[in-house]
Amino acid sequence: xxxxxxxTISLSRNSGGSKNGIGxxxxxxxxxxxxxxxxxxxxxxxxxxxxxxxxxxxxHALDPVEIYKWFLAALLYGARISxxxxxxTWQVFRRHDILTPERVIDAGWERLVALLDEGGYxxxxxxxxxxxxxxxxxxxxxxxxxxxxxHATAADACDLEQRVMSLGKGIGCVTTHIFLRELRGxxxxxxxxxxxxALNAAQELGFVPEALKNDPQQILIHLQQVWCKNGESMExxxxxxxxxxxxxxxxxxxxxxxxxxxxxxxxxxxxxxxGLLSRMPSxx
Numbered sequence: 001x002x003x004x005x006x007x008t009i010s011l012s013r014n015s016g017g018s019k020n021g022i023g024x025x026x027x028x029x030x031x032x033x034x035x036x037x038x039x040x041x042x043x044x045x046x047x048x049x050x051x052x053x054x055x056x057x058x059x060h061a062l063d064p065v066e067i068y069k070w071f072l073a074a075l076l077y078g079a080r081i082s083x084x085x086x087x088x089t090w091q092v093f094r095r096h097d098i099l100t101p102e103r104v105i106d107a108g109w110e111r112l113v114a115l116l117d118e119g120g121y122x123x124x125x126x127x128x129x130x131x132x133x134x135x136x137x138x139x140x141x142x143x144x145x146x147x148x149x150x151h152a153t154a155a156d157a158c159d160l161e162q163r164v165m166s167l168g169k170g171i172g173c174v175t176t177h178i179f180l181r182e183l184r185g186x187x188x189x190x191x192x193x194x195x196x197x198a199l200n201a202a203q204e205l206g207f208v209p210e211a212l213k214n215d216p217q218q219i220l221i222h223l224q225q226v227w228c229k230n231g232e233s234m235e236x237x238x239x240x241x242x243x244x245x246x247x248x249x250x251x252x253x254x255x256x257x258x259x260x261x262x263x264x265x266x267x268x269x270x271x272x273x274x275g276l277l278s279r280m281p282s283x284x
Contacts, residue, residue, distance in 0.1 A: 040223075040243075065099075073087075075132065075135065075171070076089050078175025079123075093115060098115065100145065101136040105133065105136055105137060112129035181242075207222075
């Protein structure tokens with residue numbers, strides 16, 4: 001039995017119905033299924049709000065110092081690394097008070113590598129240290145380190161994304177969208193697409209009408225309306241989107257667990273040629 005996301009994956013062999021004699025069911029392990037949330041606010045209350053807020057970053061006043069802190073965090077979250085490690089690494093930068101472009105530059109490559117390693121960011125430490133130096137130097141050279149100036153200079157949403165990505169090699173669509181999602185409703189030109197994880201979660205949770213399932217842009221508009229119907233403002237929509245992303249991540253992990261469980265059963269179920277012999281590899 002594998003408990004996960006409020007469910008239990010029950011694995012067993014059965015006598016029929018499955019070609020390999022394998023049965024699998026996903027059953028709720030709690031009295032109330034976690035997938036039933038009465039409102040968007042309830043989802044946020046369960047899974048937490050915006051990533052910036054959870055790091056103690058306050059974007060509501062559009063203070064350039066706070067926006068930079070979130071930008072630094074987005075650079076860390078944008079790599080193929082766990083949310084936990086990225087958040088922990090940002091906290092290391094906070095503890096060492098390296099939260100401005102100037103201080104990142106002054107830290108130098110070797111110290112940045114050490115800070116990244118301290119947070120557990122060891123897989124991408126060298127590469128990320130190099131990227132941080134280049135990106136922050138570009139931000140200082142082009143916008144005097146002020147991301148509000150970058151936004152003011154952008155002609156529209158598309159130009160804004162291009163300007164963020166042009167700050168340096170290694171800032172792609174993923175990092176840019178992570179950064180801009182939390183500024184949606186705050187920066188006028190911040191209009192990134194809905195995260196794929198959030199889209200999947202919204203559909204699974206029943207927040208999306210059947211008629212909209214093939215139109216991501218309309219789904220985003222609908223979700224914003226759902227959020228505002230709860231009496232919330234567009235400025236706090238990032239809370240809802242972040243909670244959906246977290247739920248989407250849990251769904252992805254659940255799918256991986258099910259696939260892994262299936263593979264395990266394939267090795268331990270009886271062979272079609274011999275009902276007595278195991279299919280376990282000979283090296284086991």
